[in-house]
Amino acid sequence: MGKTPKSELMTVTETCRFLKIPQQTLYRYLQHRDIHAFKLGN
Helix, strand or coil: CCCCCCCCCCCHHHHHHHHCCCHHHHHHHHHCCCCCCCCCCC
């Protein structure tokens, strides 16, 4: 894995860099609820 994040909240791009995975894989994990996420704002 990459560096330890400075915050508990990360963007999609930051998460992909941290996990060293492509965005497509991250979205698949989110769809299957393998990774928990929430949207801030709108």
